[in-house]
Amino acid sequence: MLARSTIVHIAKRLLCLSVFVCMGITRSAAAPLSLPSTPYRYTVLDQDLSAALQEFGNNLNIRVNVSTEVRGRIRGGMPDLPPREFLDRLTALYNLQWYYDGLVLYISAAHEAQSQLIVLSPISFDAFKSALDALNISDQRYIMKPAPGEGLILASGPPRFVALVDQTLKGLVAEAQARRGPVAADRPQRESVLMLFRGSSSTVFRDGRPEVSPETPHHEEALGGTDPDQK
Numbered sequence: 001m002l003a004r005s006t007i008v009h010i011a012k013r014l015l016c017l018s019v020f021v022c023m024g025i026t027r028s029a030a031a032p033l034s035l036p037s038t039p040y041r042y043t044v045l046d047q048d049l050s051a052a053l054q055e056f057g058n059n060l061n062i063r064v065n066v067s068t069e070v071r072g073r074i075r076g077g078m079p080d081l082p083p084r085e086f087l088d089r090l091t092a093l094y095n096l097q098w099y100y101d102g103l104v105l106y107i108s109a110a111h112e113a114q115s116q117l118i119v120l121s122p123i124s125f126d127a128f129k130s131a132l133d134a135l136n137i138s139d140q141r142y143i144m145k146p147a148p149g150e151g152l153i154l155a156s157g158p159p160r161f162v163a164l165v166d167q168t169l170k171g172l173v174a175e176a177q178a179r180r181g182p183v184a185a186d187r188p189q190r191e192s193v194l195m196l197f198r199g200s201s202s203t204v205f206r207d208g209r210p211e212v213s214p215e216t217p218h219h220e221e222a223l224g225g226t227d228p229d230q231k
Contacts, residue, residue: 031136035087036082040082042056042078046073046074047073048074049074050066050071052074063105067106070107074090091107095109096110097109097110097112106158114156114159116165117147118169123176137164137165141157144165
């Protein structure tokens with residue numbers, strides 16, 4: 001049997017490993033909104049909802065973008081809650097959505113949510129999803145999944161989230177086209193050939209320049225003319 005100290009050591013290592021894995025999953029899911037865990041004390045009797053959200057950002061030193069569609073008033077006291085719970089409570093009470101892109105906290109009305117079908121070609125879904133995770137754009141609260149059909153995804157969520165999904169795809173497509181550009185430029189260009197007919201004679205233009213072809217009959221021969229030496 002293992003000694004008690006060995007079992008404790010193994011348990012500690014497993015615990016540390018599980019914490020590390022969970023932190024990694026959280027980082028890849030979305031841009032982290034770092035908020036203090038201490039209660040957010042906000043006393044209000046009757047205040048415009050948009051103004052309260054702006055003041056929330058000012059008090060926590062976070063840039064906040066509140067949509068003009070966010071309307072309503074906060075009446076009555078709010079309980080002392082950690083900032084994240086305070087924000088979630090307001091969004092639930094007033095039917096809002098929020099999305100943090102790493103720089104700005106965007107708050108919009110739920111009816112502003114967008115659903116968009118995006119063509120992936122020539123990017124694969126796995127490559128696209130990996131890019132969104134690496135850029136901390138993905139958010140488990142909002143939809144980003146393959147749609148029925150070839151090379152389509154459905155993105156649904158607040159306007160800022162859908163816009164970042166679309167911008168990321170355009171950047172990946174531009175990068176893929178730039179990589180293929182030099183290869184296409186190195187390929188030999190096809191030769192342009194044009195045959196121009198004038199009556200019974202013809203002239204071959206190769207890459208825009210006339211070319212004398214031994215197989216092209218002269219005008220006099222085409223008309224049945226005689227050789228001067230035979231006179």
